[in-house]
Amino acid sequence: MEKEAYKHKTGFWQGVKSLMSGARLTLRHFANAGKRRKPVYVSDDSYFKQPDGLATLTYPYEALPVPDNGRYRLHNEMEDCIVCDLCAKICPVNCITIESVKATEDIGVTSDGTKKRLYGPVFDIDMAKCCYCGLCTTVCPTDCLTMTPVYDFAEVDIKNMIYHFTDLSPEQAQEKQRLFEKQQEEMAAAKAAALAARKQQQG
Amino acid sequence: MLAFLLTLMLLLSVVIVLAYAERKVAAFMQDRLGPTEAGPYGSLQAVLDVLKLLQKEDIVPAQADKSLFKLAPILIFAAVFAGFAVIPFTPDVVPAGIGIGVFYLLAIVSLDVVGLLMAGWGSNNKYAMLGAMRSVAQIVSYEIPAGLAILSAVMICQSLDFQEISYQQGVLLHAFPGMEYETNWLFGIQALGIDTTTIGGITTWNIFRAPMLLVAFIIYFIASLAESNRAPFDIPEAESELVAGFHVEYSGFRFAVLFLAEYSMMVLVSLVAVVLFLGSWNTPLPNIGAAQLANWTTGSVGALSGNLWAAFWLLSKTFVLLFVQLWARWTYPRLRVDQLMHLCWKVLTPLALAVVLAAGIWRLLMI
Numbered sequence: 262m263e264k265e266a267y268k269h270k271t272g273f274w275q276g277v278k279s280l281m282s283g284a285r286l287t288l289r290h291f292a293n294a295g296k297r298r299k300p301v302y303v304s305d306d307s308y309f310k311q312p313d314g315l316a317t318l319t320y321p322y323e324a325l326p327v328p329d330n331g332r333y334r335l336h337n338e339m340e341d342c343i344v345c346d347l348c349a350k351i352c353p354v355n356c357i358t359i360e361s362v363k364a365t366e367d368i369g370v371t372s373d374g375t376k377k378r379l380y381g382p383v384f385d386i387d388m389a390k391c392c393y394c395g396l397c398t399t400v401c402p403t404d405c406l407t408m409t410p411v412y413d414f415a416e417v418d419i420k421n422m423i424y425h426f427t428d429l430s431p432e433q434a435q436e437k438q439r440l441f442e443k444q445q446e447e448m449a450a451a452k453a454a455a456l457a458a459r460k461q462q463q464g
Numbered sequence: 465m466l467a468f469l470l471t472l473m474l475l476l477s478v479v480i481v482l483a484y485a486e487r488k489v490a491a492f493m494q495d496r497l498g499p500t501e502a503g504p505y506g507s508l509q510a511v512l513d514v515l516k517l518l519q520k521e522d523i524v525p526a527q528a529d530k531s532l533f534k535l536a537p538i539l540i541f542a543a544v545f546a547g548f549a550v551i552p553f554t555p556d557v558v559p560a561g562i563g564i565g566v567f568y569l570l571a572i573v574s575l576d577v578v579g580l581l582m583a584g585w586g587s588n589n590k591y592a593m594l595g596a597m598r599s600v601a602q603i604v605s606y607e608i609p610a611g612l613a614i615l616s617a618v619m620i621c622q623s624l625d626f627q628e629i630s631y632q633q634g635v636l637l638h639a640f641p642g643m644e645y646e647t648n649w650l651f652g653i654q655a656l657g658i659d660t661t662t663i664g665g666i667t668t669w670n671i672f673r674a675p676m677l678l679v680a681f682i683i684y685f686i687a688s689l690a691e692s693n694r695a696p697f698d699i700p701e702a703e704s705e706l707v708a709g710f711h712v713e714y715s716g717f718r719f720a721v722l723f724l725a726e727y728s729m730m731v732l733v734s735l736v737a738v739v740l741f742l743g744s745w746n747t748p749l750p751n752i753g754a755a756q757l758a759n760w761t762t763g764s765v766g767a768l769s770g771n772l773w774a775a776f777w778l779l780s781k782t783f784v785l786l787f788v789q790l791w792a793r794w795t796y797p798r799l800r801v802d803q804l805m806h807l808c809w810k811v812l813t814p815l816a817l818a819v820v821l822a823a824g825i826w827r828l829l830m831i
């Protein structure tokens with residue numbers, strides 16, 4: 262395509278013409294103010310093109326739906342978590358803190374049939390540190406750690422950015438710990454008894 | 465006293481509407497929504513803004529010239545507000561009908577400039593001082609083309625009384641004492657032989673009685689934008705480049721008064737333009753044969769209907785002009801200082817002089 266040099270136009274009528282065209286432009290936008298952008302999903306035709314009308318949405322009341330596979334706030338479905346610690350290990354910013362307590366009794370299976378053996382008295386994700394890389398969700402063997410479409414969760418106090426997902430209260434956690442220790446002691450005692458008995462037999 | 469209070473109330477309500485309209489018009493022209501939260505469609509936004517300003521701390525800088533600093537906003541507002549005294553709102557209602565209203569208006573509004581300088585100087589702040597100097601230079605310069613444009617209208621009407629000028633521009637011509645035997649001719653030329661005295665409507669507006677007043681109107685409108693420091697002539701208080709101009713040190717109630725004065729100035733210059741050029745409180749609809757549109761939409765002088773119709777037409781024409789002011793603000797970029805002075809001294813002033821000459825000759829033809 263041949264490039265045309267821009268000729269600078271001057272003169273009274275040119276000035277009037279350019280003033281009029283500017284005025285027409287703003288008046289056209291003013292006249293189209295009745296039309297509004299709609300909060301539609303990305304698959305909608307009008308998502309990327311909006312020929313006229315107001316572009317703003319009244320945000321907290323209406324918002325553009327986010328894509329399903331975007332990366333936003335994490336959620337852990339604790340029922341299905343086997344506390345395997347994989348997510349905490351892969352997290353590049355170490356924002357997942359997990360403590361585990363071995364269960365003394367049978368605590369059931371997850372929804373995909375994996376056997377649960379551990380309690381998670383602490384399962385904290387610090388969303389302020391999280392870089393939303395999504396690695397933790399890919400390694401999770403039971404798919405219980407997922408991204409939700411929530412992206413607007415600013416907090417006044419940064420402590421509130423740490424999300425606690427554990428389903429045990431501190432008392433319950435202590436109880437489980439006590440039970441586990443008791444079981445360990447019993448097992449140790451049983452072992453000691455067995456050892457002593459064997460020694461006696463040999464001796 | 466009653467006229468004072470009524471005018472003040474009317475002015476405050478018009479200014480509140482204007483401040484809200486300014487934000488909405490700006491938003492719509494820029495494809496935004498504007499205020500939406502305060503009241504239905506954000507209509508209480510302007511009221512709340514004023515309430516907020518009233519609650520703010522009233523700061524007088526320690527190094528300021530305190531008496532000047534405190535007096536300036538009052539003087540600025542008083543000067544603008546005093547201008548409303550001579551504006552005829554209806555055939556019967558004019559706060560203070562004096563025979564030399566136009567002259568008085570030009571004189572009293574110029575007092576505004578003194579207030580601006582006092583504000584700039586009193587703040588003892590170099591930015592305020594520079595802003596005030598720019599404002600004053602601009603206002604004083606633009607008073608010349610504005611004054612000449614007004615002069616040409618005065619020459620056509622042969623009167624300095626706003627009320628008389630208003631009566632001349634409509635079907636009520638004969639109702640004004642002393643003008644019972646006057647006639648309005650189309651374009652003011654008797655030789656054309658078309659008597660518009662009873663047709664009224666838009667045909668008797670000043671811009672039709674003497675077509676060169678259309679040019680005078682455009683000159684006056686441009687100059688009045690500059691006089692009220694509105695875009696595209698708002699370099700003294702260009703928000704995007706300067707902090708604020710002459711009122712940079714003002715806060716709270718004093719700032720609210722300056723803000724009010726600025727918007728009142730917009731309303732006042734629009735009112736003057738309507739009264740002098742666009743038929744004042746007269747209806748734009750002419751009488752055509754049996755359809756007595758002008759008479760129907762004028763009412764009778766002295767009765768309630770006449771006053772209501774007149775107030776309606778005056779206010780709606782004023783709001784149209786105010787909309788054009790806002791429209792210009794959100795369309796055109798700001799002029800540079802040299803362009804501003806070029807426009808005033810090399811374009812508008814010579815043009816206005818030519819219009820004054822043409823108006824004089826036209827007046828001779830009108831006799």
Ligand code: SF4
Binds near residue numbers: 335352
């Ligand atoms: S998304 Fe990335 S940064 Fe955030 S918790 Fe998961 S692994 Fe860590």
Ligand code: SF4
Binds near residue numbers: 344
């Ligand atoms: S990877 Fe999944 S199952 Fe394992 S601890 Fe993390 S959330 Fe729980």
